[in-house]
Amino acid sequence: MCDACQAKGVNWSLSNGPGRSHLERAKLYSAFEGREVNIKLCYLCSINLFVAGERKFLTENKKLNVELKQQYAGSDFDF
Numbered sequence: 528m529c530d531a532c533q534a535k536g537v538n539w540s541l542s543n544g545p546g547r548s549h550l551e552r553a554k555l556y557s558a559f560e561g562r563e564v565n566i567k568l569c570y571l572c573s574i575n576l577f578v579a580g581e582r583k584f585l586t587e588n589k590k591l592n593v594e595l596k597q598q599y600a601g602s603d604f605d606f
């Protein structure tokens with residue numbers, strides 16, 4: 528399941544069409560206070576991320592942003 532499509536409630540394999548329904552691993556580096564965040568993206572979303580950049584991508588995927596923030600930004604982190 529594509530993390531961004533899942534957050535949007537989109538059927539990712541349908542919107543990508545047959546033959547493109549594989550997932551790519553993507554990393555976000557700067558959006559979460561320097562923490563490396565791993566997400567799974569479909570073909571369309573990984574292109575979106577590549578073209579738009581992290582911040583714009585997360586602005587366009589608000590729900591995903593909120594979910595990732597809850598996962599990564601809230602907890603204590605000691606070096």
Ligand SMILES: [Zn+2]
Nearest residue numbers: 529532569572
């Ligand atoms: Zn997607």
